Amino acid sequence: MIWDNTTLFSDDNPADAAFRKEVREWVDKNCPENLRDRPSRVTPPEMKPWHRKLYERGWIAPHWPKEAGGMGATLEQQLILFEEISRIGAPTPFPHGLNFFGPILIHAGTPEQKAKHCPGILSGEVTWCQGYSEAGAGSDLASLKTRAVLAGDHFIVNGHKLWTTNGHYADWMFALVRTDAEAKPRHAGISLILIDLKSPGVTVKPIKTIRGDAEFAEEFFDDVRVPRENLIGPLNGGWKLATMLLGGERFATGHPRNAAILLNRARQVARVTGADADPAFRQQLAALEIDLLAFTAYYRHGAALHGLGKVPDSMTPVMKLAAGPLAQAASEFLVQVAGPAGASLADMDIHGEAVNPAEDLFEMRRVTVGGGANEIQRGILAKRTLDLPS
Amino acid sequence: MEPILDEQQSLMRETAVRLCKDHGGPKRARALRNAATEMDVPAWMELVRSGWLSAAVSEDAGGMGKGMLDVCLALEESGRQLLMVPFAEVAAVAHILGKIGARAENQLRAIQQGLQILVPALPQEGWGNVGSALPLARSEGGQWFLDGTIKHVPFAQTAQSYFVAAKRSSRKKAGGEIMLCAVLKHLVKLHTVQNVDGSTSSELVMEGSLVEESQVMARGGEAQALLDTLRDLLAITTGAALVGVSSQALDMTLDYIKYRQQFGKALGSFQALQHRVADCFVDIELNRSLVYRVAASYDAGQGHPAMAAAVKARTSRVALSVTRDALQLHGAIGYTDEHDIGLYYKRAIALAALYGNDINQTARFSALTV
Ligand SMILES: Cc1cc2nc3c(=O)[nH]c(=O)nc-3n(C[C@H](O)[C@H](O)[C@H](O)COP(=O)(O)OP(=O)(O)OC[C@H]3O[C@@H](n4cnc5c(N)ncnc54)[C@H](O)[C@@H]3O)c2cc1C
Numbered sequence: 001m002i003w004d005n006t007t008l009f010s011d012d013n014p015a016d017a018a019f020r021k022e023v024r025e026w027v028d029k030n031c032p033e034n035l036r037d038r039p040s041r042v043t044p045p046e047m048k049p050w051h052r053k054l055y056e057r058g059w060i061a062p063h064w065p066k067e068a069g070g071m072g073a074t075l076e077q078q079l080i081l082f083e084e085i086s087r088i089g090a091p092t093p094f095p096h097g098l099n100f101f102g103p104i105l106i107h108a109g110t111p112e113q114k115a116k117h118c119p120g121i122l123s124g125e126v127t128w129c130q131g132y133s134e135a136g137a138g139s140d141l142a143s144l145k146t147r148a149v150l151a152g153d154h155f156i157v158n159g160h161k162l163w164t165t166n167g168h169y170a171d172w173m174f175a176l177v178r179t180d181a182e183a184k185p186r187h188a189g190i191s192l193i194l195i196d197l198k199s200p201g202v203t204v205k206p207i208k209t210i211r212g213d214a215e216f217a218e219e220f221f222d223d224v225r226v227p228r229e230n231l232i233g234p235l236n237g238g239w240k241l242a243t244m245l246l247g248g249e250r251f252a253t254g255h256p257r258n259a260a261i262l263l264n265r266a267r268q269v270a271r272v273t274g275a276d277a278d279p280a281f282r283q284q285l286a287a288l289e290i291d292l293l294a295f296t297a298y299y300r301h302g303a304a305l306h307g308l309g310k311v312p313d314s315m316t317p318v319m320k321l322a323a324g325p326l327a328q329a330a331s332e333f334l335v336q337v338a339g340p341a342g343a344s345l346a347d348m349d350i351h352g353e354a355v356n357p358a359e360d361l362f363e364m365r366r367v368t369v370g371g372g373a374n375e376i377q378r379g380i381l382a383k384r385t386l387d388l389p390s
Numbered sequence: 391m392e393p394i395l396d397e398q399q400s401l402m403r404e405t406a407v408r409l410c411k412d413h414g415g416p417k418r419a420r421a422l423r424n425a426a427t428e429m430d431v432p433a434w435m436e437l438v439r440s441g442w443l444s445a446a447v448s449e450d451a452g453g454m455g456k457g458m459l460d461v462c463l464a465l466e467e468s469g470r471q472l473l474m475v476p477f478a479e480v481a482a483v484a485h486i487l488g489k490i491g492a493r494a495e496n497q498l499r500a501i502q503q504g505l506q507i508l509v510p511a512l513p514q515e516g517w518g519n520v521g522s523a524l525p526l527a528r529s530e531g532g533q534w535f536l537d538g539t540i541k542h543v544p545f546a547q548t549a550q551s552y553f554v555a556a557k558r559s560s561r562k563k564a565g566g567e568i569m570l571c572a573v574l575k576h577l578v579k580l581h582t583v584q585n586v587d588g589s590t591s592s593e594l595v596m597e598g599s600l601v602e603e604s605q606v607m608a609r610g611g612e613a614q615a616l617l618d619t620l621r622d623l624l625a626i627t628t629g630a631a632l633v634g635v636s637s638q639a640l641d642m643t644l645d646y647i648k649y650r651q652q653f654g655k656a657l658g659s660f661q662a663l664q665h666r667v668a669d670c671f672v673d674i675e676l677n678r679s680l681v682y683r684v685a686a687s688y689d690a691g692q693g694h695p696a697m698a699a700a701v702k703a704r705t706s707r708v709a710l711s712v713t714r715d716a717l718q719l720h721g722a723i724g725y726t727d728e729h730d731i732g733l734y735y736k737r738a739i740a741l742a743a744l745y746g747n748d749i750n751q752t753a754r755f756s757a758l759t760v
Contacts, residue, residue: 009683283749286756290700294676297683301391312391314675321672381671382664386644389659 008293009300010083016076023084026057037089039347039356041213041363044094044127044169051093051124060122061098063252068106068114069122075251075306086257094166097121097128099252101174104192104241108233117172117194131161131175131195131219132242139376141176142187142239146221148177150228150235155179155193157201157224167217168206170197176238183236192238194230201225211362251303253371254319256296262330262360263288266337268350269357275337288330295322314385317377324368331357331364391675393682399460402445406464409436414471416730419737422474423588429507429548430474438504443480447488451498457689458485458623462630462681469634472737474589476545478627479509483553486620487607490570494607497551497572508572510620511543511552511594515702516750518542518743525596527556527569534601536573539593544744546580546592555617556601558609570608570616571601587736619688622698624745626688629705630681632741636674636709639716639734643667646731647719663719670715673708680704696758703751706742713738 012020030053035042054060062078064070071077085092102121105114120126137144146159157177164173173195183189197204201224206214233241266285270276302319305311335342338357347354368374382388395403413433422430437443446461447453461481468477484501487494500506513522518541525538536556543552551572558567577599582592608616644667647658657663684697713735717724724731746754 009687279753282756282760283753286752286759287703289759290704290752290755291676293697293700294680294704298391298676298679301394301679301683304394305391308394310392314671315391317668318672318675321668322676375665378665378668379661381668382658386664386667386671388644388648388664388667389656 008296010079011076011300011304012080013076016080019077020080020084023059023081024087027084027090028088030057031085031088031090035091037353037355038091039354039359041211041215042091044166047091047093048124050091054093055123060093060124061102063099064102064106064122068102069118075303079251079255079303082252082255083257086255086261089261092252093124094127095252096130096166096170097126100130101128104174104232108241110229112229113194113232120171126172127166127170129164129167129170129173129197129217131164131167131173133163134160135162139373142185142190144176144178144190146175146177147181148179148191148193148226150179153228155226155228155231157193157195157221157226159221161219161221163207163216164219165216167197167219168204168214173197173219174232176242179238180236187239189236190238190242191235192232192241193226194232195221195224195226196230199224199226209362210365211359250316250319251299251306254299254316254323256292256299256323256326258323258327258364258367259288259292259295259330262327262334262364263292265350265355265360266330266334268353269334269348269355270337272348272350273337273339273341275339281337284333288326288333291326291329295326298322312385314381317381317385320368320372320377321374321381324364324374327367328364331361335361391679393459393463395463399456399463402456402460403463403467405440406442406467409433409440409442410464410467410471410473412436414468414473416472416733419472419474419588419733420730423733426584426588427474428590429476429545433473434475434507435504437475437477438502441502442477443484444502446481446485447498447502451488451491451495452502453484453488457685458626459682459685459689461485462627462685465627465630466634466637466678466681469631469737469741470638472635472733476507476509476549478624478631479544480507482620482623482627483508483510485623486553486616489616489619490607490612497605497607506550507545507548508551508553509543509545509549510624511540511546511554511573512617512621513540514542514744515621515625515746515754517747524555524557524568525599526559527571527601528559532603534569534571534603534606536571536596536599536601539595541591541593542744543592543594544589546575546594547582547590550575552578552594553620554596555613568610568613568617569606570613572605572607573599573601585736585740587733587740589740618695619693621745622688622693622695625698625702625751626681626685628741628745629677629701630685632705632709632738633674633677633681635734635738635741636670636677636705636712639709639713639731639738640667640670640674642731642734643670643716643719650721657719666715666719670712674712677701677705677708694758696755699746699751699755699758702746703748703755706751707748709738710742710748 061070062073062081066072134144148155148157179191180189201222203220206217209215275281302315335357342357347356444453445456446458449455487498522541525536527534527536551574554573579595580592650657684701687693723729
């Protein structure tokens with residue numbers, strides 16, 4: 001057996017194995033060179049041609065049902081696509097439309113809403129962003145204050161959204177807004193609406209991240225008119241839609257690939273920096289790869305249970321608590337393996353491939369904050385699974 | 391998460407849960423420790439009677455034809471209930487004997503019938519095994535005589551014989567170097583010490599110990615391959631027991647912090663403690679999946695020694711950290727001999743030290759995955 005930590009424990013049946021091969025060959029031939037193994041972040045305009053290729057091949061939305069224009073793929077096939085795309089260091093298309101909003105739209109949208117928005121999400125023509133967080137509403141998302149007041153056939157939106165990934169590139173935002181200021185509990189007064197970011201009264205400002213680029217943005221809404229038909233689901237019913245887990249979504253965020261890729265990178269860098277001759281390096285690498293192996297086993301176990309409809313509630317927080325810190329530890333290891341170059345803004349040349357350990361380090365910092373910080377996940381696990389009191 | 395089992399496997403697992411509950415538990419473990427009893431005979435007889443030592447033996451060889459996964463599920467329960475039996479050892483040996491076929495038939499039958507306990511006496515992975523090497527076997531008149539020392543053999547006093555890998559000292563045959571054989575207890579010298587958890591560790595000295603040709607079960611390449619697999623299986627089975635130890639220690643701690651009040655509240659309502667036990671839970675959950683998956687990989691003929699090393703490294707590491715946290719969250723009561731949580735801490739120490747600890751098995755993993 002060849003030790004390949006990116007496909008370990010995969011459960012390919014013969015049909016899946018054939019599919020994997022097909023995807024691997026196709027991705028290798030079709031992914032634009034400038035997107036592969038790139039140390040810096042890929043922007044939405046740079047992503048578009050690659051998104052389009054996947055769309056034309058019919059592989060852009062493996063998890064969407066066929067009626068909605070997706071593949072209706074099994075979870076195994078979804079994972080294969082995901083794994084084979086990342087195997088050569090190609091980026092996976094942005095998740096905001098395809099993974100976050102798409103499944104909600106398919107689940108709760110009217111036929112008109114679906115007809116209007118699904119095609120643009122699938123083709124990549126329309127860039128989406130997620131407007132949930134605010135200055136005062138992070139982990140405590142239900143305290144959000146951006147208001148949408150119904151006035152006839154329009155909502156009038158006033159407020160401020162923050163940390164919106166791709167906000168400054170996006171055409172549309174799916175946003176959580178307060179439609180009932182009096183509601184108790186607070187989350188019973190929240191609705192999900194779609195905001196065209198080209199509407200009058202919207203101001204978007206990019207925010208420079210710790211990586212030095214502008215990945216996210218903030219948006220100010222001053223009396224922005226949003227047609228009533230842009231409400232998704234019932235009025236004041238947004239919280240449930242936004243917090244429900246749809247299908248295999250959780251498997252996309254917790255995939256062991258981040259750590260696997262970083263550890264493979266550390267091996268390559270070690271050959272150049274001389275770290276690989278040091279037993280201390282090898283011991284530390286092995287400890288991380290053992291954690292990766294355990295997490296991979298857990299992940300595949302979860303995928304198999306998913307197929308049987310038996311995934312326990314604990315899986316989502318466990319995956320987040322395991323995957324994030326592991327990827328972070330791998331990125332910290334990579335920085336150390338690089339030696340002084342680990343602190344450099346310049347890329348390292350690793351056998352012709354550009355590697356930037358600090359970029360990886362910064363990129364991984366986000367995974368324990370975004371989408372429900374790890375401290376919040378621990379609380380969920382302690383209360384819901386371990387049954388501890390408040 | 392729950393393993394994915396068919397109906398028969400689920401039933402078997404339930405029998406293991408019941409057996410270990412009925413025959414084990416902290417009270418029983420304490421009594422055995424206090425009486426310096428190396429092995430729990432009634433529990434062992436029950437394991438034999440319910441067929442657990444035949445579970446991972448192929449049907450061709452007279453076993454039940456289940457796999458190491460089933461055995462590991464039972465071992466998890468055995469760890470949970472602190473059973474003091476050589477289950478991890480003998481189940482692994484029985485699996486290997488089943489692969490050998492005719493030459494091991496008698497030994498295997500004797501194990502399955504409860505007539506003998508055959509524990510592996512092999513030099514172990516890692517530190518503390520200097521001077522522990524495969525014994526040398528010389529041949530004289532159709533018999534073999536073994537010389538050598540093996541350290542840290544568990545259950546050596548109770549066993550009737552030892553499963554030994556010896557190096558043949560004959561100069562003529564280059565290829566067939568290793569042989570697997572059974573060595574009778576009364577032909578070796580034992581120096582036994584007690585471990586922190588009441589288990590034992592024996593140094594086994596062979597000085598011309600006789601092995602009849604009929605006790606030789608495999609040679610050469612076959613013997614080497616079986617020996618390698620046996621080492622892997624011991625790492626995996628012991629790892630499965632460690633998962634049970636960790637998991638039970640966490641459950642006891644959860645019970646304790648839900649009940650114990652300080653500052654007018656249950657300890658379990660304090661976030662610092664909630665986060666700590668949540669992390670323990672995550673660590674254990676990953677190990678459980680790892681053990682199931684690796685055992686199943688071996689059952690499917692897709693095992694890799696690095697997987698076995700990973701199991702022993704990580705289950706050891708986590709068992710030590712979880713039981714240590716468990717002790718901390720119990721406060722002073724956890725520091726008493728009287729409280730059961732200490733038994734789990736000590737069992738974790740003993741099992742983690744066996745067959746290569748976290749550091750040793752991590753180094754081995756590294757060597758296997760360059
Ligand atoms: C790179 C990046 C991209 C993002 N993209 C988007 C996006 O596209 N759309 C969007 O809506 N949002 C986005 N976010 C925002 C993200 O959802 C929030 O950062 C997250 O919900 C945490 O909120 P906060 O930043 O306000 O932190 P806070 O809630 O202020 O938390 C700060 C720290 O305190 C801890 N903490 C908070 N409450 C508790 C508690 N009760 N007990 C213990 N510890 C606690 C947290 O775990 C964290 O460590 C993004 C964030 C990042 C980093």
